[in-house]
Amino acid sequence: MASSWVGQWRSSAWVVSTCLLVALLTCTLRCSECVTLSNIILILTDDQDVEMGGMTPMKKTKELIGDAGVTFSNAFTATPLCCPSRSSIITGKYPHNHLVRNNSISGNCSSTAWQKEAEPFAFPVYLNKMSYQTFYGGKYLNQYGSKDAGGVDHVPPGWDQWHALVGNSKYYNYTLSVNGKEEKHGDNYEKDYLTDLVLNRSLHFLEERSPNHPFFMMLCPPSPHSPWTAAPQYQQSFSDVKAPRNGSFNMPGKDKHWLLRQPANPMPNSSIEYLDNAYRRRWQTLLSVDDMVEQLIKKLDSIKELNNTYIFYTSDHGYHTGQFSLPIDKRQLYEFDIRIPLLVRGPGIKPKQTLQSPVLNIDLSMTILDIAGANLSTVNMDGQSFLPQMAPWLRNGTERPFFLVEYTGEGHSSEDPSCPKLGPGLAECFPDCVCEDAFNNTYACVRVLKDANLQYCEFADNESFVEVYNLTSDPHELENIVKKVDPALLQIMNQRLIKLQSCTGDSCRNIK
Missing domain, CATH: 3.30.1120 (Arylsulfatase, C-terminal domain)
Structure with a gap:
């Protein structure tokens, strides 16, 4: 009897131990699953300055992102031109390392060499390998989709959904590559206005995504790049606005490099009228981007993802309108061309912060990967994460003492x-x-x-x-x-x- 009782006790103990082990493993598995990765959204405008009042039209954006998080007062581009700057954002590298020199194929903009040597190591590839669902919408690189760049069939690695503009910024009458298929658009506002189309497709992506994995979206509207085509409801906005007349406006570049010593000074009235018109129209196009931010945040809130999503708002470089008697453009070394807006909100970021920490656009990729939990020591990039500056209680880090613009x-x-x-x-x-x-x-x-x-x-x-x-x-x-x-x-x-x-x-x- 004693032997039978001991056997039964041992059997019962084994069952209890097994159940406890299973329960412990189940609990551990559930605990590992409960560490939820954050979603990330990067909104990248085209030619939006910060020094010349470029954020003035963005009232909703400043409230919904800046006031809800951090505004960086010292954010810079590594280079003040579209394709090299966007290449820096995507690769996390200075131009002398990603080798994109200008907006042409010969300058390596979206060239086949770039596609082979740089795109496989861009930050979306890392995110995709970490089970992030990825979406791209809008302008990519200036030569993207051209015949010499492989046409619309080429979809860079790392993107699950690809809705990229062929060529440079337009608002109507453009072509998209939709997951490698050509899609032509006309001039119907409801169907074709590119800023709104990028928004609508991003909202559709949010509806169709799997709730079991985090997502990353990169939204790149054409605003405020030329041809400055505003949505119909905004074409009369800012009718009395003119370009700022302070600082270096209409000043001679007498002690500057050769190019800035050439413009006539003072500028003729025709140039001033032209740049004032451009300034107003740039602001008009940005109102649709401001609406985009509002609608996107409302959607995130409705699907209960807002509190688990980091949202970055920035531009590829600045712009000038009459500074040193140059009518309109970018490309120069001065603050108006190299400073960019940068606003971020997200988990762990305290609201209503203004930070003076210097940040570069080459830092965006490293920061995004840091948020995603990547091992940054394995990533070959020149930038550094600025998550420690935004949320020092989440990360330790240091500021750079100086940086390069080239x-x-x-x-x-x-x-x-x-x-x-x-x-x-x-x-x-x-x-x-x-x-x-x-x-x-x-x-x-x-x-x-x-x-x-x-x-x-x-x-x-x-x-x-x-x-x-x-x-x-x-x-x-x-x-x-x-x-x-x-x-x-x-x-x-x-x-x-x-x-x-x-x-x-x-x-x-x-x-x-």
């Missing part, structure tokens, strides 16, 4: 027949022979914000031109102080620039 000028080999006195090598010329770019508009700058507020730039031209600005005493960069600065400081800045121009990966983050 640009490769573009020009035509032959002279413009209407402007023979300027000679060959220029581009983006207006009828009055004011040109916005040239081969010798090739420069590299060190921008310092810690301990001093300086910019030091060297040009690759036959003058070996150097520009230096103290932005504390001269925030509009009116006076080039290169001849007044202590030569020892110039030497320090030159050495920093040399190191930055050759840096890659970790070395870009560790230069002292």
